[in-house]
Amino acid sequence: MLIAPSILTANFARLEEELIKIESADKIHLDVMDGHFVPNISFGPHISRSISKVSKLPLDIHLMVTDPLFWIDQFVFPNTEYLTIHIEANHTEESIKKIKQANVKVGLSLKPKTKVYDIIPYLKDCDLVLVMTVEPGFGGQSFMEDMMDKVVELVKIRKEKKLDFLIEVDGGISDKTIDICKKSGVDMAVAGSYVFNHKDPKDAINSLK
Numbered sequence: 001m002l003i004a005p006s007i008l009t010a011n012f013a014r015l016e017e018e019l020i021k022i023e024s025a026d027k028i029h030l031d032v033m034d035g036h037f038v039p040n041i042s043f044g045p046h047i048s049r050s051i052s053k054v055s056k057l058p059l060d061i062h063l064m065v066t067d068p069l070f071w072i073d074q075f076v077f078p079n080t081e082y083l084t085i086h087i088e089a090n091h092t093e094e095s096i097k098k099i100k101q102a103n104v105k106v107g108l109s110l111k112p113k114t115k116v117y118d119i120i121p122y123l124k125d126c127d128l129v130l131v132m133t134v135e136p137g138f139g140g141q142s143f144m145e146d147m148m149d150k151v152v153e154l155v156k157i158r159k160e161k162k163l164d165f166l167i168e169v170d171g172g173i174s175d176k177t178i179d180i181c182k183k184s185g186v187d188m189a190v191a192g193s194y195v196f197n198h199k200d201p202k203d204a205i206n207s208l209k
Helices: 012-021 045-054 068-075 092-101 116-125 145-160 178-184 201-208
Strands: 002-005 028-033 059-064 080-086 105-110 128-132 166-170 188-191
Touching: 002 028, 002 201, 012 045, 012 201, 028 045, 028 068, 045 059, 045 068, 059 068, 059 105, 059 188, 068 080, 068 092, 080 092, 080 128, 092 105, 092 116, 105 116, 116 145, 128 145, 145 166, 145 178, 188 201
Parallel strands: 002 188, 028 059, 059 080, 080 105, 105 128, 128 166, 166 188
Antiparallel strands: none
């Protein structure tokens, strides 16, 4: 299981120290919110660029924004590995094309109420599918176990269509919920509160791995 700590719950007053604490992770997950697509605002390109310079880990950037076309170029850094947009946002096809042109891997995300059916036409162009296991916008929410049905469905589709996208989950991930994620077929898990509120973030990451 790949682990990508979300810095949304990190202490931003000591961000460089927080990043050092999670060096054993596989990726760093950046939740970018525009205050429109979700009812919250997080951080933008400037802070994200600073993170990209401090940490050598690959960046897994989740754009919770209404108009991803406007933002994509601003989050392409040397260590940006994935740029994930929402299927519910505007201009899906154009955004996928723009991400590919930037030589970054394409991610597509689903809100809890969105069906897997809606992203099937785009799966051939995806490197990652992010299944939200909470309502996007705020950290510290409870894990929605019924979202594992989507994971199981995606595993089946991936096999039938001979595709190779990763399946990622985000929301309520902890040592109490990681096992069901693994059993359902999740490849990568995002964990924020569990990692950064732990007395030893490295131990938290290892417990999830």
